[in-house]
Amino acid sequence: MLDIQSLQIHYGGIAAVKGINLSIARGEQVALIGANGAGKSSTLNAIAGLLKPHAGQISYNNQDITTLAAHRRVTLGMALVPEGRGIFPRLTVAENLAMGAYCRNDTQVIAQDIQKTFAQFPRLAERRLQLAGTLSGGEQQLLAIARALLSKPQLLLLDEPSMGLAPLMIQTIFEAIKTVAQSGVTLLLVEQNARLALETCSRAYVMESGQIVLADTAQVLLDHPRVRQAYLGEMGEPT
Amino acid sequence: MDIFVQQLINGLVLGSIYALVALGYTMVYGILGLINFAHGDVTMIGALVSATLIQLLHAAGLPVPVSLLLAGGGAVIVCASLGFSIERIAYRPLRNAPRLAPLITAIGVSILIQYSAALIWGKQYIALPAIITPPSIEFAGAQINHLQIAIVILAACIMGGLIWFIHHSRMGRAMRATEQNPAVASLMGVDTHAVIAMTFLLGSAIGAIAGLMVILYYGIGHYFMGFMLGLKAFTAAVLGGIGNVGGAVIGGLLLGIIESLAAGYIEQLSGGLFGSNYRDIFAFLVLILVLLLRPQGLLGQRSGDRA
Numbered sequence: 005m006l007d008i009q010s011l012q013i014h015y016g017g018i019a020a021v022k023g024i025n026l027s028i029a030r031g032e033q034v035a036l037i038g039a040n041g042a043g044k045s046s047t048l049n050a051i052a053g054l055l056k057p058h059a060g061q062i063s064y065n066n067q068d069i070t071t072l073a074a075h076r077r078v079t080l081g082m083a084l085v086p087e088g089r090g091i092f093p094r095l096t097v098a099e100n101l102a103m104g105a106y107c108r109n110d111t112q113v114i115a116q117d118i119q120k121t122f123a124q125f126p127r128l129a130e131r132r133l134q135l136a137g138t139l140s141g142g143e144q145q146l147l148a149i150a151r152a153l154l155s156k157p158q159l160l161l162l163d164e165p166s167m168g169l170a171p172l173m174i175q176t177i178f179e180a181i182k183t184v185a186q187s188g189v190t191l192l193l194v195e196q197n198a199r200l201a202l203e204t205c206s207r208a209y210v211m212e213s214g215q216i217v218l219a220d221t222a223q224v225l226l227d228h229p230r231v232r233q234a235y236l237g238e239m240g241e242p243t
Numbered sequence: 244m245d246i247f248v249q250q251l252i253n254g255l256v257l258g259s260i261y262a263l264v265a266l267g268y269t270m271v272y273g274i275l276g277l278i279n280f281a282h283g284d285v286t287m288i289g290a291l292v293s294a295t296l297i298q299l300l301h302a303a304g305l306p307v308p309v310s311l312l313l314a315g316g317g318a319v320i321v322c323a324s325l326g327f328s329i330e331r332i333a334y335r336p337l338r339n340a341p342r343l344a345p346l347i348t349a350i351g352v353s354i355l356i357q358y359s360a361a362l363i364w365g366k367q368y369i370a371l372p373a374i375i376t377p378p379s380i381e382f383a384g385a386q387i388n389h390l391q392i393a394i395v396i397l398a399a400c401i402m403g404g405l406i407w408f409i410h411h412s413r414m415g416r417a418m419r420a421t422e423q424n425p426a427v428a429s430l431m432g433v434d435t436h437a438v439i440a441m442t443f444l445l446g447s448a449i450g451a452i453a454g455l456m457v458i459l460y461y462g463i464g465h466y467f468m469g470f471m472l473g474l475k476a477f478t479a480a481v482l483g484g485i486g487n488v489g490g491a492v493i494g495g496l497l498l499g500i501i502e503s504l505a506a507g508y509i510e511q512l513s514g515g516l517f518g519s520n521y522r523d524i525f526a527f528l529v530l531i532l533v534l535l536l537r538p539q540g541l542l543g544q545r546s547g548d549r550a
Contacts, residue, residue, distance in 0.1 A: 073434070074429040075429045075430075092419070094419070094423055099416055103416060104431060106413070106416075155431070
Protein backbone atom coordinates (compact mmCIF):
# COMPACT_ATOMS: atom_id res chain seq x y z
CA MET A 5 0.00 0.00 0.00
CA LEU A 6 2.78 2.40 0.99
CA ASP A 7 6.23 2.07 -0.48
CA ILE A 8 9.14 4.35 0.30
CA GLN A 9 12.35 4.14 -1.69
CA SER A 10 15.65 5.75 -0.58
CA LEU A 11 13.91 8.69 1.07
CA GLN A 12 16.16 11.57 2.09
CA ILE A 13 15.04 14.63 4.03
CA HIS A 14 17.24 17.63 4.65
CA TYR A 15 16.76 20.65 6.88
CA GLY A 16 18.95 23.32 5.42
CA GLY A 17 22.19 21.45 4.96
CA ILE A 18 21.52 18.88 7.66
CA ALA A 19 20.33 15.42 6.68
CA ALA A 20 17.56 14.22 9.00
CA VAL A 21 16.64 11.13 7.00
CA LYS A 22 19.44 9.48 5.04
CA GLY A 23 17.91 7.26 2.42
CA ILE A 24 15.45 4.84 4.01
CA ASN A 25 13.27 2.14 2.49
CA LEU A 26 10.00 1.25 4.11
CA SER A 27 6.89 -0.52 2.93
CA ILE A 28 3.53 -1.35 4.40
CA ALA A 29 0.96 -3.77 3.05
CA ARG A 30 -2.78 -3.09 3.26
CA GLY A 31 -4.21 -3.95 6.67
CA GLU A 32 -0.85 -4.06 8.44
CA GLN A 33 0.03 -2.29 11.65
CA VAL A 34 3.60 -1.09 11.48
CA ALA A 35 5.56 0.83 14.09
CA LEU A 36 8.49 3.15 13.53
CA ILE A 37 10.48 3.39 16.74
CA GLY A 38 13.65 5.14 17.71
CA ALA A 39 15.12 7.82 19.91
CA ASN A 40 14.34 11.51 19.82
CA GLY A 41 15.70 13.10 16.65
CA ALA A 42 16.12 9.83 14.77
CA GLY A 43 14.03 11.16 11.87
CA LYS A 44 10.75 9.38 12.61
CA SER A 45 8.52 12.44 12.54
CA SER A 46 10.28 13.81 9.46
CA THR A 47 9.55 10.54 7.67
CA LEU A 48 5.90 10.70 8.67
CA ASN A 49 5.58 14.34 7.63
CA ALA A 50 7.09 13.54 4.24
CA ILE A 51 4.56 10.73 3.78
CA ALA A 52 1.72 13.12 4.61
CA GLY A 53 3.12 15.81 2.32
CA LEU A 54 4.06 18.42 4.91
CA LEU A 55 7.76 18.10 4.06
CA LYS A 56 9.33 17.98 0.65
CA PRO A 57 11.85 15.14 0.42
CA HIS A 58 15.36 15.94 -0.75
CA ALA A 59 15.47 12.72 -2.73
CA GLY A 60 13.70 9.40 -3.00
CA GLN A 61 10.23 8.25 -3.90
CA ILE A 62 6.99 7.73 -1.99
CA SER A 63 4.33 5.55 -3.62
CA TYR A 64 0.85 5.02 -2.33
CA ASN A 65 -1.38 2.38 -3.92
CA ASN A 66 1.16 2.20 -6.76
CA GLN A 67 0.86 5.92 -7.42
CA ASP A 68 3.90 8.18 -7.10
CA ILE A 69 2.88 10.85 -4.57
CA THR A 70 6.34 12.24 -3.79
CA THR A 71 5.42 15.77 -4.91
CA LEU A 72 1.66 15.66 -4.38
CA ALA A 73 0.25 18.46 -2.17
CA ALA A 74 -0.75 17.43 1.35
CA HIS A 75 -4.44 18.26 0.88
CA ARG A 76 -4.63 15.97 -2.14
CA ARG A 77 -3.23 13.01 -0.21
CA VAL A 78 -6.18 13.20 2.16
CA THR A 79 -8.57 12.52 -0.67
CA LEU A 80 -6.50 9.43 -1.52
CA GLY A 81 -7.34 8.02 1.91
CA MET A 82 -4.38 9.07 4.01
CA ALA A 83 -4.63 10.81 7.37
CA LEU A 84 -1.95 12.02 9.77
CA VAL A 85 -2.45 12.69 13.45
CA PRO A 86 0.45 15.11 13.85
CA GLU A 87 2.91 15.31 16.69
CA GLY A 88 1.58 17.62 19.39
CA ARG A 89 -1.96 16.75 18.22
CA GLY A 90 -2.53 19.83 16.06
CA ILE A 91 -6.11 20.45 17.08
CA PHE A 92 -7.60 23.84 16.17
CA PRO A 93 -7.66 25.51 19.59
CA ARG A 94 -10.21 28.21 18.77
CA LEU A 95 -12.66 25.91 17.00
CA THR A 96 -15.13 23.93 19.07
CA VAL A 97 -14.79 20.18 19.47
CA ALA A 98 -17.66 19.69 17.01
CA GLU A 99 -16.06 22.07 14.50
CA ASN A 100 -12.74 20.24 14.81
CA LEU A 101 -14.52 17.01 13.96
CA ALA A 102 -16.28 18.64 11.04
CA MET A 103 -12.87 19.73 9.74
CA GLY A 104 -11.85 16.08 9.79
CA ALA A 105 -14.61 15.34 7.30
CA TYR A 106 -13.73 18.39 5.16
CA CYS A 107 -12.74 16.34 2.12
CA ARG A 108 -16.03 14.41 2.08
CA ASN A 109 -19.23 15.46 0.33
CA ASP A 110 -21.74 13.06 1.89
CA THR A 111 -23.17 15.61 4.35
CA GLN A 112 -25.80 13.25 5.78
CA VAL A 113 -23.35 10.44 6.45
CA ILE A 114 -20.87 12.90 7.99
CA ALA A 115 -23.48 13.98 10.53
CA GLN A 116 -24.10 10.32 11.39
CA ASP A 117 -20.38 9.62 11.66
CA ILE A 118 -19.92 12.55 14.01
CA GLN A 119 -22.74 11.18 16.16
CA LYS A 120 -20.98 7.80 16.17
CA THR A 121 -17.76 9.49 17.23
CA PHE A 122 -19.57 11.10 20.14
CA ALA A 123 -21.05 7.75 21.10
CA GLN A 124 -17.60 6.17 21.01
CA PHE A 125 -15.90 8.97 22.94
CA PRO A 126 -18.38 10.35 25.51
CA ARG A 127 -15.72 12.74 26.83
CA LEU A 128 -15.80 14.53 23.50
CA ALA A 129 -19.61 14.52 23.41
CA GLU A 130 -19.76 16.29 26.77
CA ARG A 131 -17.44 18.98 25.45
CA ARG A 132 -18.77 19.28 21.92
CA LEU A 133 -19.39 23.05 22.09
CA GLN A 134 -16.26 23.82 24.08
CA LEU A 135 -13.24 25.37 22.35
CA ALA A 136 -10.78 22.56 21.68
CA GLY A 137 -7.95 24.58 23.24
CA THR A 138 -9.61 24.18 26.64
CA LEU A 139 -9.46 20.37 26.58
CA SER A 140 -6.86 18.41 28.53
CA GLY A 141 -3.93 16.93 26.63
CA GLY A 142 -5.47 13.47 26.57
CA GLU A 143 -8.82 14.77 25.37
CA GLN A 144 -7.04 16.72 22.64
CA GLN A 145 -5.28 13.53 21.53
CA LEU A 146 -8.60 11.67 21.43
CA LEU A 147 -10.06 14.55 19.43
CA ALA A 148 -7.12 14.52 17.02
CA ILE A 149 -7.52 10.79 16.39
CA ALA A 150 -11.32 10.99 16.08
CA ARG A 151 -10.93 13.92 13.68
CA ALA A 152 -8.46 12.01 11.49
CA LEU A 153 -10.83 9.02 11.38
CA LEU A 154 -13.65 11.21 10.05
CA SER A 155 -11.80 11.50 6.74
CA LYS A 156 -12.37 7.70 6.48
CA PRO A 157 -8.68 6.95 5.95
CA GLN A 158 -7.31 3.69 4.60
CA LEU A 159 -3.90 4.57 5.98
CA LEU A 160 -3.64 6.26 9.36
CA LEU A 161 -0.33 7.83 10.34
CA LEU A 162 0.09 8.48 14.06
CA ASP A 163 2.90 10.64 15.39
CA GLU A 164 3.74 10.08 19.07
CA PRO A 165 0.18 9.66 20.34
CA SER A 166 1.42 8.92 23.87
CA MET A 167 3.54 12.04 24.17
CA GLY A 168 3.06 13.94 27.40
CA LEU A 169 0.05 11.95 28.57
CA ALA A 170 -0.70 10.27 31.89
CA PRO A 171 -0.47 6.45 31.91
CA LEU A 172 -4.23 5.99 32.23
CA MET A 173 -4.86 8.29 29.27
CA ILE A 174 -2.21 6.48 27.22
CA GLN A 175 -4.14 3.28 27.84
CA THR A 176 -7.38 4.87 26.63
CA ILE A 177 -5.66 6.23 23.52
CA PHE A 178 -4.06 2.92 22.63
CA GLU A 179 -7.31 1.05 23.13
CA ALA A 180 -8.83 3.44 20.61
CA ILE A 181 -5.90 2.84 18.24
CA LYS A 182 -6.32 -0.93 18.52
CA THR A 183 -10.03 -0.60 17.74
CA VAL A 184 -9.11 1.36 14.63
CA ALA A 185 -6.61 -1.30 13.58
CA GLN A 186 -9.21 -4.04 14.05
CA SER A 187 -11.58 -2.18 11.73
CA GLY A 188 -9.09 -2.80 8.91
CA VAL A 189 -7.36 0.57 8.72
CA THR A 190 -3.66 0.30 7.89
CA LEU A 191 -1.53 1.86 10.58
CA LEU A 192 1.89 3.47 10.71
CA LEU A 193 2.70 4.39 14.27
CA VAL A 194 5.66 6.54 15.28
CA GLU A 195 6.37 6.13 18.96
CA GLN A 196 9.17 6.72 21.42
CA ASN A 197 7.55 4.30 23.81
CA ALA A 198 8.91 1.22 22.05
CA ARG A 199 7.19 -1.37 24.23
CA LEU A 200 3.78 0.19 23.65
CA ALA A 201 4.43 0.40 19.91
CA LEU A 202 5.65 -3.19 19.63
CA GLU A 203 2.66 -4.45 21.60
CA THR A 204 0.25 -2.57 19.35
CA CYS A 205 1.79 -3.39 15.97
CA SER A 206 2.74 -6.59 14.20
CA ARG A 207 5.90 -5.29 12.56
CA ALA A 208 8.34 -2.48 13.21
CA TYR A 209 11.25 -0.52 11.88
CA VAL A 210 13.92 0.82 14.22
CA MET A 211 15.40 4.16 13.23
CA GLU A 212 18.69 5.60 14.44
CA SER A 213 20.11 8.95 13.28
CA GLY A 214 18.27 9.02 9.99
CA GLN A 215 18.67 5.39 9.04
CA ILE A 216 16.70 2.22 9.52
CA VAL A 217 18.90 -0.14 11.52
CA LEU A 218 16.45 -2.97 12.17
CA ALA A 219 13.24 -4.20 10.58
CA ASP A 220 11.37 -7.26 11.77
CA THR A 221 8.21 -8.54 13.35
CA ALA A 222 7.27 -7.00 16.67
CA GLN A 223 7.76 -10.35 18.42
CA VAL A 224 11.34 -10.70 17.21
CA LEU A 225 12.15 -7.08 18.04
CA LEU A 226 10.76 -7.41 21.55
CA ASP A 227 13.37 -10.11 22.16
CA HIS A 228 16.15 -8.51 20.15
CA PRO A 229 19.11 -7.69 22.42
CA ARG A 230 19.80 -4.35 20.74
CA VAL A 231 16.17 -3.24 21.06
CA ARG A 232 15.95 -4.51 24.63
CA GLN A 233 19.04 -2.62 25.59
CA ALA A 234 18.41 0.63 23.76
CA TYR A 235 14.63 1.00 23.88
CA LEU A 236 13.09 -1.35 26.39
CA GLY A 237 15.62 -1.07 29.22
CA GLU A 238 17.59 -4.10 30.34
CA MET A 239 16.00 -4.19 33.77
CA GLY A 240 12.40 -4.59 34.72
CA GLU A 241 11.55 -7.70 32.71
CA PRO A 242 9.35 -9.46 35.26
CA THR A 243 8.92 -12.71 33.30
CA MET B 244 -27.15 68.82 21.76
CA ASP B 245 -28.05 68.76 18.07
CA ILE B 246 -24.38 68.99 17.13
CA PHE B 247 -23.80 65.92 19.27
CA VAL B 248 -26.54 63.90 17.55
CA GLN B 249 -25.46 65.16 14.15
CA GLN B 250 -21.84 64.18 14.69
CA LEU B 251 -22.90 60.84 16.14
CA ILE B 252 -24.83 60.11 12.96
CA ASN B 253 -21.98 61.31 10.74
CA GLY B 254 -19.64 59.15 12.81
CA LEU B 255 -21.82 56.12 12.37
CA VAL B 256 -21.76 56.54 8.58
CA LEU B 257 -18.02 57.16 8.50
CA GLY B 258 -17.49 54.30 10.94
CA SER B 259 -19.45 51.88 8.76
CA ILE B 260 -17.09 52.66 5.89
CA TYR B 261 -14.01 52.31 8.08
CA ALA B 262 -15.34 49.01 9.38
CA LEU B 263 -15.81 47.60 5.87
CA VAL B 264 -12.25 48.52 4.90
CA ALA B 265 -10.92 47.30 8.25
CA LEU B 266 -12.42 43.86 7.54
CA GLY B 267 -10.03 43.47 4.62
CA TYR B 268 -7.03 44.26 6.79
CA THR B 269 -8.09 42.05 9.63
CA MET B 270 -9.02 39.01 7.52
CA VAL B 271 -5.68 38.97 5.74
CA TYR B 272 -3.78 39.62 8.96
CA GLY B 273 -5.65 36.81 10.69
CA ILE B 274 -4.74 34.26 8.06
CA LEU B 275 -1.26 35.37 6.95
CA GLY B 276 -0.02 37.60 9.77
CA LEU B 277 0.55 40.18 7.03
CA ILE B 278 -0.53 43.82 7.05
CA ASN B 279 -1.64 44.22 3.47
CA PHE B 280 -0.81 47.90 3.01
CA ALA B 281 -2.18 47.74 -0.52
CA HIS B 282 -5.72 47.21 0.77
CA GLY B 283 -6.46 50.94 1.12
CA ASP B 284 -5.44 51.37 -2.49
CA VAL B 285 -7.68 48.53 -3.60
CA THR B 286 -10.50 50.50 -1.98
CA MET B 287 -9.37 53.59 -3.88
CA ILE B 288 -9.59 51.63 -7.14
CA GLY B 289 -13.11 50.62 -6.10
CA ALA B 290 -14.01 54.28 -5.59
CA LEU B 291 -12.53 55.50 -8.88
CA VAL B 292 -13.95 52.63 -10.94
CA SER B 293 -17.37 53.36 -9.40
CA ALA B 294 -17.02 57.05 -10.20
CA THR B 295 -16.13 56.39 -13.83
CA LEU B 296 -18.88 53.81 -14.28
CA ILE B 297 -21.52 56.04 -12.66
CA GLN B 298 -20.57 58.89 -14.99
CA LEU B 299 -20.61 56.66 -18.08
CA LEU B 300 -23.86 54.90 -17.20
CA HIS B 301 -25.51 58.16 -16.24
CA ALA B 302 -24.41 59.70 -19.52
CA ALA B 303 -25.86 56.67 -21.30
CA GLY B 304 -29.20 57.63 -19.78
CA LEU B 305 -29.70 54.79 -17.35
CA PRO B 306 -31.82 55.44 -14.28
CA VAL B 307 -29.78 56.28 -11.16
CA PRO B 308 -30.52 53.10 -9.12
CA VAL B 309 -29.58 50.88 -12.07
CA SER B 310 -26.35 52.73 -12.75
CA LEU B 311 -25.42 52.62 -9.05
CA LEU B 312 -26.03 48.89 -8.97
CA LEU B 313 -24.02 48.27 -12.13
CA ALA B 314 -21.21 50.55 -10.98
CA GLY B 315 -21.04 48.73 -7.64
CA GLY B 316 -21.00 45.38 -9.43
CA GLY B 317 -18.25 46.55 -11.75
CA ALA B 318 -16.16 47.85 -8.85
CA VAL B 319 -16.58 44.57 -6.97
CA ILE B 320 -15.41 42.56 -9.99
CA VAL B 321 -12.41 44.83 -10.64
CA CYS B 322 -11.33 44.91 -6.98
CA ALA B 323 -11.87 41.20 -6.37
CA SER B 324 -9.70 40.36 -9.38
CA LEU B 325 -7.14 42.92 -8.26
CA GLY B 326 -6.99 41.49 -4.72
CA PHE B 327 -6.78 37.96 -6.07
CA SER B 328 -3.94 38.91 -8.44
CA ILE B 329 -2.01 40.77 -5.76
CA GLU B 330 -2.03 37.66 -3.58
CA ARG B 331 -1.13 35.34 -6.45
CA ILE B 332 1.64 37.48 -7.94
CA ALA B 333 3.12 39.40 -5.01
CA TYR B 334 2.49 37.49 -1.80
CA ARG B 335 2.26 33.79 -2.63
CA PRO B 336 5.87 33.48 -3.82
CA LEU B 337 6.91 34.90 -0.44
CA ARG B 338 4.85 32.50 1.65
CA ASN B 339 7.86 31.01 3.42
CA ALA B 340 10.02 34.12 3.31
CA PRO B 341 10.90 36.11 6.45
CA ARG B 342 7.98 38.30 7.52
CA LEU B 343 9.69 41.52 6.54
CA ALA B 344 9.73 40.55 2.85
CA PRO B 345 5.94 40.46 2.28
CA LEU B 346 5.55 43.63 4.37
CA ILE B 347 7.96 45.57 2.14
CA THR B 348 6.27 44.01 -0.88
CA ALA B 349 2.90 45.25 0.40
CA ILE B 350 4.23 48.80 0.50
CA GLY B 351 5.57 48.32 -3.03
CA VAL B 352 2.23 47.02 -4.28
CA SER B 353 0.50 49.99 -2.65
CA ILE B 354 2.74 52.45 -4.51
CA LEU B 355 2.31 50.50 -7.75
CA ILE B 356 -1.48 50.68 -7.51
CA GLN B 357 -1.45 54.38 -6.60
CA TYR B 358 0.63 55.40 -9.57
CA SER B 359 -1.16 53.07 -11.96
CA ALA B 360 -4.33 54.87 -10.89
CA ALA B 361 -2.60 58.20 -11.43
CA LEU B 362 -1.79 57.10 -14.99
CA ILE B 363 -5.38 56.01 -15.65
CA TRP B 364 -7.33 58.76 -13.93
CA GLY B 365 -4.72 61.51 -13.71
CA LYS B 366 -3.56 63.23 -10.54
CA GLN B 367 -6.43 65.67 -10.24
CA TYR B 368 -9.51 65.18 -8.12
CA ILE B 369 -12.28 63.16 -9.73
CA ALA B 370 -15.60 64.82 -8.95
CA LEU B 371 -18.83 62.93 -9.23
CA PRO B 372 -21.52 65.14 -10.77
CA ALA B 373 -24.44 65.64 -8.43
CA ILE B 374 -26.64 63.09 -10.09
CA ILE B 375 -28.20 62.04 -6.85
CA THR B 376 -29.48 64.46 -4.28
CA PRO B 377 -30.73 62.24 -1.52
CA PRO B 378 -33.62 63.72 0.46
CA SER B 379 -32.99 64.39 4.13
CA ILE B 380 -35.09 63.71 7.17
CA GLU B 381 -35.01 65.42 10.54
CA PHE B 382 -34.09 63.33 13.56
CA ALA B 383 -33.57 64.74 17.06
CA GLY B 384 -32.49 68.07 15.64
CA ALA B 385 -30.07 66.51 13.18
CA GLN B 386 -30.20 65.96 9.44
CA ILE B 387 -29.95 62.46 8.06
CA ASN B 388 -30.14 61.85 4.35
CA HIS B 389 -31.20 58.66 2.63
CA LEU B 390 -27.69 57.96 1.38
CA GLN B 391 -26.40 57.88 4.96
CA ILE B 392 -29.15 55.48 5.95
CA ALA B 393 -28.43 53.31 2.93
CA ILE B 394 -24.69 53.21 3.73
CA VAL B 395 -25.26 52.14 7.32
CA ILE B 396 -27.83 49.48 6.41
CA LEU B 397 -25.80 48.05 3.53
CA ALA B 398 -22.63 47.99 5.66
CA ALA B 399 -24.51 46.24 8.46
CA CYS B 400 -25.82 43.61 6.03
CA ILE B 401 -22.33 42.98 4.59
CA MET B 402 -20.75 42.71 8.03
CA GLY B 403 -23.50 40.43 9.32
CA GLY B 404 -23.29 38.30 6.20
CA LEU B 405 -19.53 37.99 6.47
CA ILE B 406 -19.64 37.02 10.13
CA TRP B 407 -22.31 34.41 9.36
CA PHE B 408 -20.22 33.09 6.47
CA ILE B 409 -17.08 32.76 8.59
CA HIS B 410 -18.84 31.02 11.44
CA HIS B 411 -21.36 28.81 9.70
CA SER B 412 -20.20 27.89 6.22
CA ARG B 413 -17.83 25.10 5.31
CA MET B 414 -15.48 27.56 3.63
CA GLY B 415 -15.60 29.89 6.64
CA ARG B 416 -14.68 27.03 8.94
CA ALA B 417 -11.78 26.17 6.64
CA MET B 418 -10.69 29.81 6.80
CA ARG B 419 -10.66 29.77 10.59
CA ALA B 420 -8.83 26.44 10.63
CA THR B 421 -6.21 27.74 8.19
CA GLU B 422 -5.79 30.83 10.35
CA GLN B 423 -5.11 28.70 13.42
CA ASN B 424 -2.86 26.08 11.86
CA PRO B 425 -2.30 26.03 8.10
CA ALA B 426 -0.26 22.81 8.10
CA VAL B 427 -2.91 20.86 9.97
CA ALA B 428 -5.67 22.42 7.85
CA SER B 429 -3.93 20.97 4.78
CA LEU B 430 -3.89 17.59 6.54
CA MET B 431 -7.70 17.87 6.69
CA GLY B 432 -7.77 18.28 2.91
CA VAL B 433 -8.02 22.08 2.88
CA ASP B 434 -6.28 23.70 -0.08
CA THR B 435 -4.78 26.49 2.00
CA HIS B 436 -3.66 28.46 -1.08
CA ALA B 437 -7.27 28.56 -2.26
CA VAL B 438 -8.47 29.63 1.18
CA ILE B 439 -5.95 32.47 1.28
CA ALA B 440 -6.92 33.54 -2.25
CA MET B 441 -10.58 33.49 -1.15
CA THR B 442 -9.73 35.74 1.80
CA PHE B 443 -8.13 38.32 -0.46
CA LEU B 444 -11.03 38.08 -2.89
CA LEU B 445 -13.65 38.64 -0.19
CA GLY B 446 -11.75 41.45 1.53
CA SER B 447 -11.20 43.26 -1.76
CA ALA B 448 -14.83 42.87 -2.85
CA ILE B 449 -15.96 44.39 0.45
CA GLY B 450 -13.35 47.13 -0.04
CA ALA B 451 -14.91 47.88 -3.44
CA ILE B 452 -18.31 48.49 -1.82
CA ALA B 453 -16.61 50.76 0.72
CA GLY B 454 -15.01 52.62 -2.17
CA LEU B 455 -18.39 53.10 -3.82
CA MET B 456 -19.78 54.44 -0.54
CA VAL B 457 -16.89 56.90 -0.17
CA ILE B 458 -17.31 58.29 -3.68
CA LEU B 459 -21.07 58.67 -3.22
CA TYR B 460 -20.76 60.18 0.25
CA TYR B 461 -17.99 62.69 -0.46
CA GLY B 462 -18.51 63.10 -4.18
CA ILE B 463 -14.78 63.34 -4.89
CA GLY B 464 -11.88 60.95 -5.11
CA HIS B 465 -8.28 60.84 -6.28
CA TYR B 466 -5.44 58.38 -6.73
CA PHE B 467 -3.99 59.02 -3.26
CA MET B 468 -7.24 58.71 -1.28
CA GLY B 469 -6.54 55.08 -0.37
CA PHE B 470 -3.59 56.06 1.76
CA MET B 471 -5.42 57.94 4.51
CA LEU B 472 -8.51 55.71 4.29
CA GLY B 473 -6.28 52.67 4.56
CA LEU B 474 -4.37 54.03 7.54
CA LYS B 475 -7.59 54.82 9.37
CA ALA B 476 -9.14 51.45 8.60
CA PHE B 477 -5.92 49.81 9.76
CA THR B 478 -6.18 51.84 12.97
CA ALA B 479 -9.77 50.64 13.34
CA ALA B 480 -8.62 47.03 12.90
CA VAL B 481 -5.91 47.49 15.54
CA LEU B 482 -8.40 49.18 17.88
CA GLY B 483 -10.78 46.23 17.61
CA GLY B 484 -7.98 43.68 17.82
CA ILE B 485 -6.35 42.88 14.49
CA GLY B 486 -7.22 39.43 13.21
CA ASN B 487 -10.65 39.57 14.83
CA VAL B 488 -13.54 40.16 12.43
CA GLY B 489 -15.99 41.33 15.10
CA GLY B 490 -13.25 43.60 16.41
CA ALA B 491 -12.87 45.26 13.01
CA VAL B 492 -16.58 46.11 13.00
CA ILE B 493 -16.50 47.56 16.52
CA GLY B 494 -13.17 49.31 15.93
CA GLY B 495 -14.42 50.86 12.69
CA LEU B 496 -17.64 52.18 14.20
CA LEU B 497 -15.86 53.50 17.30
CA LEU B 498 -13.16 55.22 15.29
CA GLY B 499 -15.72 56.87 13.01
CA ILE B 500 -17.72 58.15 15.98
CA ILE B 501 -14.63 59.33 17.90
CA GLU B 502 -13.33 61.15 14.85
CA SER B 503 -16.65 62.84 14.07
CA LEU B 504 -17.35 63.91 17.62
CA ALA B 505 -13.82 65.22 18.03
CA ALA B 506 -14.07 67.12 14.75
CA GLY B 507 -17.36 68.59 15.92
CA TYR B 508 -16.02 69.85 19.22
CA ILE B 509 -12.35 70.57 18.57
CA GLU B 510 -12.87 74.20 17.67
CA GLN B 511 -14.84 74.86 20.82
CA LEU B 512 -12.44 72.97 23.04
CA SER B 513 -9.24 74.45 21.65
CA GLY B 514 -10.65 77.97 21.79
CA GLY B 515 -10.64 78.30 18.02
CA LEU B 516 -6.97 77.30 17.69
CA PHE B 517 -7.72 74.07 15.77
CA GLY B 518 -10.50 73.60 13.25
CA SER B 519 -12.27 70.43 12.12
CA ASN B 520 -9.57 70.02 9.45
CA TYR B 521 -7.44 68.59 12.25
CA ARG B 522 -9.82 65.64 12.52
CA ASP B 523 -7.23 63.20 11.17
CA ILE B 524 -5.18 63.66 14.32
CA PHE B 525 -7.71 61.74 16.35
CA ALA B 526 -7.45 58.48 14.46
CA PHE B 527 -3.74 58.38 15.11
CA LEU B 528 -4.14 59.53 18.69
CA VAL B 529 -6.41 56.51 19.10
CA LEU B 530 -3.81 54.28 17.42
CA ILE B 531 -1.06 55.47 19.76
CA LEU B 532 -3.25 55.07 22.83
CA VAL B 533 -4.31 51.56 21.84
CA LEU B 534 -0.74 50.51 21.18
CA LEU B 535 0.32 51.92 24.55
CA LEU B 536 -2.56 50.74 26.70
CA ARG B 537 -4.03 47.68 25.05
CA PRO B 538 -1.85 46.50 22.18
CA GLN B 539 -4.00 43.43 21.55
CA GLY B 540 -7.01 45.67 20.86
CA LEU B 541 -10.50 45.56 22.35
CA LEU B 542 -11.43 42.00 21.35
CA GLY B 543 -7.99 40.64 20.61
CA GLN B 544 -7.48 38.18 23.39
CA ARG B 545 -5.88 35.01 22.22
CA SER B 546 -7.03 31.88 23.96
CA GLY B 547 -3.81 30.10 24.73
CA ASP B 548 -3.10 26.79 23.07
CA ARG B 549 -2.69 24.21 25.75
CA ALA B 550 0.30 22.03 25.03
